[in-house]
Amino acid sequence: MNIEFLETLNLYMNLPFVQNAIIVAILISLCSSLLGVTLVLKRFSFIGDGLSHVAFGAMAIAMALNFVDKMFLLLPITIISAILLLKSGRKAKMSGDAQIALVSVGALALGYLIINRFSKSANISADVCTTLFGSTSILTLTKTEVNVCIILSVVVVIVYILFYNKIFAVTFDENFAKGIGLNTEFYNLLIAIVIAVIIVLAMNLVGSLLISALIIFPAISAMQICRSFKQVTICAIIYSLVTTILGLMGAIIFDTPVGSTIVVVEIVIFIIFYILGKIKGGIVA
Amino acid sequence: MNGFQISCKNLNLGYDNHVVAKNINFEVNAGDYLCIVGENGSGKSTLVKTLLSLNKPVSGEIIFGDVKRNEIGYLPQQTIIQKDFPASVREIIISGCQKPFKPFYTKNDYKRCEENIERLNITSFVKKSYRDLSGGQQQRVLLARALCATEKMLLLDEPVAGLDPIVTEEMYNIIEKLNREGITIIMISHDIKSALKYANKILHVGPNVFFGSKDEYLKLGHGNLVFSNK
Numbered sequence: 001m002n003i004e005f006l007e008t009l010n011l012y013m014n015l016p017f018v019q020n021a022i023i024v025a026i027l028i029s030l031c032s033s034l035l036g037v038t039l040v041l042k043r044f045s046f047i048g049d050g051l052s053h054v055a056f057g058a059m060a061i062a063m064a065l066n067f068v069d070k071m072f073l074l075l076p077i078t079i080i081s082a083i084l085l086l087k088s089g090r091k092a093k094m095s096g097d098a099q100i101a102l103v104s105v106g107a108l109a110l111g112y113l114i115i116n117r118f119s120k121s122a123n124i125s126a127d128v129c130t131t132l133f134g135s136t137s138i139l140t141l142t143k144t145e146v147n148v149c150i151i152l153s154v155v156v157v158i159v160y161i162l163f164y165n166k167i168f169a170v171t172f173d174e175n176f177a178k179g180i181g182l183n184t185e186f187y188n189l190l191i192a193i194v195i196a197v198i199i200v201l202a203m204n205l206v207g208s209l210l211i212s213a214l215i216i217f218p219a220i221s222a223m224q225i226c227r228s229f230k231q232v233t234i235c236a237i238i239y240s241l242v243t244t245i246l247g248l249m250g251a252i253i254f255d256t257p258v259g260s261t262i263v264v265v266e267i268v269i270f271i272i273f274y275i276l277g278k279i280k281g282g283i284v285a
Numbered sequence: 286m287n288g289f290q291i292s293c294k295n296l297n298l299g300y301d302n303h304v305v306a307k308n309i310n311f312e313v314n315a316g317d318y319l320c321i322v323g324e325n326g327s328g329k330s331t332l333v334k335t336l337l338s339l340n341k342p343v344s345g346e347i348i349f350g351d352v353k354r355n356e357i358g359y360l361p362q363q364t365i366i367q368k369d370f371p372a373s374v375r376e377i378i379i380s381g382c383q384k385p386f387k388p389f390y391t392k393n394d395y396k397r398c399e400e401n402i403e404r405l406n407i408t409s410f411v412k413k414s415y416r417d418l419s420g421g422q423q424q425r426v427l428l429a430r431a432l433c434a435t436e437k438m439l440l441l442d443e444p445v446a447g448l449d450p451i452v453t454e455e456m457y458n459i460i461e462k463l464n465r466e467g468i469t470i471i472m473i474s475h476d477i478k479s480a481l482k483y484a485n486k487i488l489h490v491g492p493n494v495f496f497g498s499k500d501e502y503l504k505l506g507h508g509n510l511v512f513s514n515k
Contacts, residue, residue: 037371041366041370042366043366162388163388164388165380165383165388165389165390166383166388168372168376168380169380169383172366172367172370172372172377172380173361173364173367173380175334175337175339175359175361176359176361176381176430176431177383178337178338178339179337179338179339179355179357179359179434179440180355180359180381180383180384180434181354181355181384181385182383182385183385222371223371226371227371227373227413227414227416227417228371228372228373228376228414229370229371229372229373229376230373230376231371232371
């Protein structure tokens with residue numbers, strides 16, 4: 001039985017598109033874990049959720065227009081939406097929550113309508129399923145898309161390292177940060193744009209409905225057992241990498257959808273972390 | 286160096302042209318201990334935000350003299366987010382050293398962080414996580430962070446809110462010590478008794494704005510007015 005598993009795994013590992021998928025998956029999981037803490041603590045998680053639905057709508061348009069490298073359309077639309085959501089959320093009379101609910105449900109409905117009406121594909125429900133749950137998209141990336149993924153991931157990591165201290169300050173206490181002369185509006189904007197990029201990246205791995213899990217779970221899980229911001233960040237990265245790799249292997253071995261398998265692994269490990277946190281009271285810094 | 290640090294002239298405060306407090310005039314000099322008192326909703330917090338340039342005044346002006354806009358160390362009221370924020374004490378204190386366009390901390394920043402840890406007696410719990418600290422300890426950490434940002438002026442927004450009497454007394458003593466070391470203190474307070482005990486100047490925000498020395502305030506009976514209202 002075990003040998004059979006290993007053989008299947010070995011067989012898949014030697015396929016170039018699987019190797020691509022693994023590289024991209026590792027990069028995506030690394031990026032998506034970075035901003036989770038900020039999102040959770042700044043109560044920004046709903047923006048992530050709203051944006052992922054916008055990305056679905058954008059994907060629908062890209063499919064209807066028969067784009068080959070869909071990311072080139074997805075990226076600008078999602079980034080612009082991120083900026084608009086952030087800007088309007090502060091000024092509008094309507095609460096940010098309600099606005100995002102409107103945008104996200106609207107994008108979802110419109111997206112499905114567009115795919116249903118204009119897609120030239122033979123199997124529409126499979127297309128929708130792939131976009132929502134990422135069932136096979138990670139394996140069907142074009143060479144350009146793989147390269148774009150790699151470049152964007154590297155950019156996200158560099159931006160995060162350069163702004164790590166600022167992000168900490170803005171997350172912990174925005175008023176104080178503003179008081180000592182930091183341009184908090186700029187950092188909020190930067191955070192929103194990076195989230196948009198991460199969402200577009202992560203859509204390839206888990207599909208638009210499950211992206212939030214990829215962003216939120218590492219942070220929440222790490223927060224159960226870690227006591228400092230640095231620890232939480234490092235723990236979230238490791239958690240994200242391990243769960244993604246386990247999920248990917250699991251998906252290959254058991255022939256299950258990649259996105260859902262990763263999320264299930266994340267849930268299981270989250271529960272373990274939660275219990276550990278309750279028992280030990282966390283690792284002392 | 287005898288010039289003023291902050292001077293406010295005919296300041297009207299509020300949000301979106303809705304005025305909360307009118308005709309605020311005051312001046313703070315180096316080494317002052319100014320207490321801002323007033324009823325709830327009288328505009329104390331709005332004044333703080335305006336001093337920090339988080340809010341624009343509806344009209345009037347704030348002139349920064351011997352202290353720059355970003356040289357005010359701010360001790361905000363705690364938010365719910367902070368109560369269980371996963372951060373170490375050091376991470377929070379050193380975040381006060383941040384400056385625009387400087388991505389990383391310097392050796393000097395670390396040194397300053399350690400100095401303020403000793404200065405405020407944080408050493409005994411410096412290894413803990415912020416969310417495991419008591420309310421008074423958290424306030425001390427935030428005060429140390431403010432001291433990393435400035436050596437000139439501290440702006441304290443209800444620094445003893447929610448603290449028990451013993452810790453409150455400790456907090457007041459720390460603030461007094463810092464004031465004696467030459468740091469200007471501007472403190473928002475509900476606690477008129479302590480305000481009168483420690484401050485040398487009082488700004489009363491409300492329908493009748495008062496600004497002057499503590500003695501003048503007592504002479505005019507404003508202090509009694511507030512007491513009898515409570």
